[in-house]
Amino acid sequence: MTIEQIFKLAVEMGIGADMRGKEFVKKQLKKTKEKFEKLSKEKKADFDQEKLWNPYSDSRILFGDPKKKVKRVMVGIDVDPSELMIARYFSDKNKEIDLVIGHHPIGEALNDLADVMHLQADVLARHGVPINIAESVMLPRITEISRLIFQSENYGRTVQAAELLGLPLMCVHTPADNLVANFIDREIKKQNPETLEELLEIIDGIPEYKEAKKFKAGPQIVTGRKEARVGKIAYEYAGGTNGAKEIYKHASQAGIGTIVGMHMREEWRKEAEKHHINVVICGDTQSDSIGMNLFLDELEKKGIEIIPFSGLTRVKRFGKK
Numbered sequence: 271m272t273i274e275q276i277f278k279l280a281v282e283m284g285i286g287a288d289m290r291g292k293e294f295v296k297k298q299l300k301k302t303k304e305k306f307e308k309l310s311k312e313k314k315a316d317f318d319q320e321k322l323w324n325p326y327s328d329s330r331i332l333f334g335d336p337k338k339k340v341k342r343v344m345v346g347i348d349v350d351p352s353e354l355m356i357a358r359y360f361s362d363k364n365k366e367i368d369l370v371i372g373h374h375p376i377g378e379a380l381n382d383l384a385d386v387m388h389l390q391a392d393v394l395a396r397h398g399v400p401i402n403i404a405e406s407v408m409l410p411r412i413t414e415i416s417r418l419i420f421q422s423e424n425y426g427r428t429v430q431a432a433e434l435l436g437l438p439l440m441c442v443h444t445p446a447d448n449l450v451a452n453f454i455d456r457e458i459k460k461q462n463p464e465t466l467e468e469l470l471e472i473i474d475g476i477p478e479y480k481e482a483k484k485f486k487a488g489p490q491i492v493t494g495r496k497e498a499r500v501g502k503i504a505y506e507y508a509g510g511t512n513g514a515k516e517i518y519k520h521a522s523q524a525g526i527g528t529i530v531g532m533h534m535r536e537e538w539r540k541e542a543e544k545h546h547i548n549v550v551i552c553g554d555t556q557s558d559s560i561g562m563n564l565f566l567d568e569l570e571k572k573g574i575e576i577i578p579f580s581g582l583t584r585v586k587r588f589g590k591k
């Protein structure tokens with residue numbers, strides 16, 4: 271596979287697993303295309319044309335010839351210049367690395383992270399929160415994140431390092447987060463847990479979380495008693511970063527009983543607690559590993575060798591008897 275094919279596969283898989291539904295995402299892309307067609311020639315030149323087919327602004331090929339063939343990839347959760355040095359060293363001393371894939375957004379993909387946060391409003395709407403409420407509660411938080419990132423991030427650093435070290439680089443964020451959200455949802459639905467304890471048992475059984483437990487970083491009930499009934503479950507796995515804490519009031523009114531997510535700030539947790547929502551937190555890196563693994567399995571099936579680093583717990587879910 272080429273770098274371009276790998277990236278396109280990530281986006282396609284992300285759309286297929288999107289909690290808003292594949293059709294919804296395709297419709298949004300069509301609308302973006304229609305808007306683009308109406309722009310003037312000058313404005314078209316300024317438009318990020320990747321948005322015409324890739325709905326995930328936090329995932330991009332950042333450096334490298336898209337046509338380059340890839341046999342071996344090094345994949346990590348947080349790729350920065352020091353991690354790239356590891357990849358360079360490994361490539362020189364052991365086996366050649368054709369591409370580095372990071373999970374968390376880098377460079378322009380990080381600067382545009384806020385754009386994927388709109389996803390959260392649509393997911394909440396699918397859980398019964400009126401879309402007008404979900405949108406207006408989320409909007410100030412989205413603009414806050416956008417303002418925070420662009421002024422404080424050293425966005426050029428990692429991409430420059432990749433260029434200097436001659437290492438093609440991409441990041442795959444929301445597509446992988448969609449994959450883990452979808453996976454966890456299916457695992458939980460299969461067993462239909464009644465209480466938080468039963469829910470935690472299902473999550474604990476997932477290999478990446480089992481591995482995290484060894485590091486004392488296993489999933490936890492952060493709000494609610496273990497005997498408490500789960501009610502309707504919603505997920506906070508995808509959508510850039512934590513949304514607006516004010517949403518829990520409305521989520522509770524819409525009938526959401528339990529939130530299962532990767533991470534939650536204390537202030538957010540308290541707000542969920544105030545509105546009687548149970549919260550199970552599974553950990554960021556641990557959950558990111560699951561999403562990346564589901565994508566990486568497809569690369570490995572096509573003969574690409576995967577070398578995990580930067581906190582990725584590699585678990586293969588195919589070829590097992």
Ligand SMILES: [Fe+2]
Binds near residue numbers: 554
């Ligand atoms: Fe993450």
